[in-house]
Amino acid sequence: MSDPITPEALFRRRREFLQNAGLLAATAVVTGGSLYAVSGGGARRRAGAPEVAPSTTPMPAGPDGERLTSLRDVTSYNNFYEFGLEKEDPAALASRLTLRPWTLSVEGEVNEPRTFDIDALTKAFPLEDRVYRFRCVEAWSMVIPWQGLPLRSLLDAVKPTSRAKYVVFESVVRPEELPGQKAQLLPWPYVEGLRLDEAMNDLTLLATGLYGKPLEAQNGAPVRLVVPWKYGFKSAKSLVRIRLVEEQPATTWNVVAPTEYGFFANVNPAVDHPRWSQATERRIGEAGRRPTLPFNGYGEQVASLYRGVDLTRFF
Numbered sequence: 001m002s003d004p005i006t007p008e009a010l011f012r013r014r015r016e017f018l019q020n021a022g023l024l025a026a027t028a029v030v031t032g033g034s035l036y037a038v039s040g041g042g043a044r045r046r047a048g049a050p051e052v053a054p055s056t057t058p059m060p061a062g063p064d065g066e067r068l069t070s071l072r073d074v075t076s077y078n079n080f081y082e083f084g085l086e087k088e089d090p091a092a093l094a095s096r097l098t099l100r101p102w103t104l105s106v107e108g109e110v111n112e113p114r115t116f117d118i119d120a121l122t123k124a125f126p127l128e129d130r131v132y133r134f135r136c137v138e139a140w141s142m143v144i145p146w147q148g149l150p151l152r153s154l155l156d157a158v159k160p161t162s163r164a165k166y167v168v169f170e171s172v173v174r175p176e177e178l179p180g181q182k183a184q185l186l187p188w189p190y191v192e193g194l195r196l197d198e199a200m201n202d203l204t205l206l207a208t209g210l211y212g213k214p215l216e217a218q219n220g221a222p223v224r225l226v227v228p229w230k231y232g233f234k235s236a237k238s239l240v241r242i243r244l245v246e247e248q249p250a251t252t253w254n255v256v257a258p259t260e261y262g263f264f265a266n267v268n269p270a271v272d273h274p275r276w277s278q279a280t281e282r283r284i285g286e287a288g289r290r291p292t293l294p295f296n297g298y299g300e301q302v303a304s305l306y307r308g309v310d311l312t313r314f315f
């Protein structure tokens with residue numbers, strides 16, 4: 001922990017250096033009620049993209065001063081059923097997934113459908129740093145420093161039609177590389193979905209990296225969704241297709257067990273899962289439990305999306 005040469009320490013030092021040198025273009029992001037500077041360290045800004053003033057706020061440890069979860073825990077305690085059911089399966093088998101070439105198509109109710117090569121995608125859009133809490137429905141949580149592009153930038157680029165109401169996310173299907181697909185642990189592909197306004201919210205991220213490095217396969221390389229106010233299963237990994245549609249899509253866990261996993265899946269301490277109380281959570285790397293926050297602490301940014309919705313019924 002006190003060893004300064006951890007990946008985390010290097011990451012933080014690089015950030016501080018860039019920060020002090022005024023090299024970080026920063027975007028202000030409100031996390032958990034406090035205003036933090038979330039800066040674009042190492043980001044490639046597209047020529048002609050608007051410049052954002054450098055931040056004067058120091059890089060936070062995490063939302064509300066919470067400690068970042070160690071890189072080791074983030075990359076070795078995973079849910080990714082394509083690789084198997086155990087938390088250590090994804091890291092152990094990650095090297096089986098071929099990450100290049102990789103394309104992500106964006107199609108359906110859009111005026112300009114496109115297929116992006118993954119390396120072109122990360123060059124075409126400015127990448128941002130976002131430190132988010134991540135809460136699994138199994139009642140464990142982490143704090144993860146992601147890099148990625150706001151999903152909204154990508155959706156704006158393909159120009160949704162007026163019929164687009166939902167966004168569908170499809171993970172890769174490759175049974176030869178993914179033992180959990182060969183074993184048919186779930187119906188494949190893993191599919192998730194958001195309402196268009198949820199997808200367009202500023203918090204919704206297409207992550208391509210964490211801790212300043214490209215994603216490892218176990219975290220959903222080369223590109224995965226991150227929706228920090230929803231349970232982790234909404235954040236589909238290793239995406240190959242994004243589709244805009246008119247109707248609410250069938251999504252993996254909601255189809256497998258509809259009474260346990262809702263379509264919305266907003267983090268909600270007041271609505272328990274049949275097997276896990278959602279009132280508290282175990283922060284990985286910490287002793288004891290901490291209270292779970294409504295919308296995982298992001299209510300200020302997202303509660304208005306659900307005005308008039310009975311969140312007990314639409315869990």
Ligand SMILES: Nc1nc2c(c(=O)[nH]1)N[C@H]1C(S)=C(S)[C@@H](COP(=O)(O)O)O[C@H]1N2
Pocket residue numbers: 074077078079080081082134135136137171190218219220231232233234235236237238
């Ligand atoms: N394709 C795919 N995406 C997935 C999953 C999965 O099994 N397959 N598991 C989900 C669940 S339940 C969680 S908690 C998060 C875990 O992300 P992490 O391992 O990067 O922390 O990924 C989500 N995305």
Ligand SMILES: [Mo]
Pocket residue numbers: 079135136137138231232233
């Ligand atoms: Mo999860």
